[in-house]
Amino acid sequence: MLKSHAILASTILLIVGSAERVEASPHRFLSLPAFESLVAPDPVLIDWRILGGLDLVTGKAPASLQELDGKVVQIAAFIVPLEDDMQESDEFLLVPYFGACVHTPPPPPNQMVYVKMRGNKTVKIGWWDPVIFEGVLRFKQVESVYGASYFEMEGIASKPYKPAAK
Template structure:
C-alpha cells in the first residue's frame, strides 16, 4: 500500500494540476459481466477523464528502442507480437507528444493522461481505449526478470 501511495504522490506535477488524475485499474475498463462482448463492455463514464493506470508497454514504433511515443499499454507482463492480444477493452493505445523511456518488458509503468473511448487497430491488436499521455511514471520498485512472483503483483 505504501508503494501505491508513493507512486500516486508522484503525480503532483504541473501538467496534472488542471484536473486531478483518477487512479483506475484494468477492471474499471471492463465493468460488465465477463461474458459480455468486449466491444460493448466498456466504461463510458471514463471517456474524457484524466486517469493514471499501471501497465506494461509494447512499443509500436520499433522494438528495442530506449524511447517511444506510440505504444500499447497492456495489463499483462510479456505481451508481445507473437501472442494473441488481450481483448480491446483491455488494451490502451497510448500516444505522447514527446518520447518517454521504455522500461524493460518485465517492468510495469504508470501512465497518466486523458482517456478516450476509441476503437482502433493499433499495430497487431484492436484497442478499445486511447490515452493522450501527459506523464510516464516509473513503477516504484524495480522488478528483476527472474522475480516472476513480484512481477505479477501490480
C-alpha cells in the same frame, strides 16, 4: 495613525495610477493545455478490471466506465512499443501484464490502451518495468500491429510502479 494610513493609500494610488497600461493579447499568455496537468482535478486511479467492463460483443460500457471518457486517469501497466527495437517512443500500447502482444496472443481490445503522448513527448520503454501511466482516456477504437484497442489515451506522464508497502 489615520494620517499614516492616508499617506499609504495615497502612495498606492499614485503607483497604481502611473503603472503602464498593457493591452491583452493572445501571444502574451501561455496556452491552457500547457497547464492542464497542473489544474486538472486529481487523476482517477483505475485498474484493468474497470476497462474490462466494456462488453466485447455489444460494445456497451457500464455507466461507471462511461464516466471516465475524457477524464484524466492513472493506470498501472506495461508498455509495449509498436516496433520491437524501440527504446523510447511517443506512441505505444499499455497492457495489463508483461509480454502481452509480443510472446503471446494480444489481450482482448478492452485490455489494451493505445497511447499517443501529448506534444510528441517521448517515454523510455522498459520491457520489464511496470509503470503508473497518466493521461486523458477516450473511447476510440484504434488498430495497431498487435490488433485493435478500444481505448485511446493522450499521454501526460509516467513514473515507475512501486508496489504498496505491506
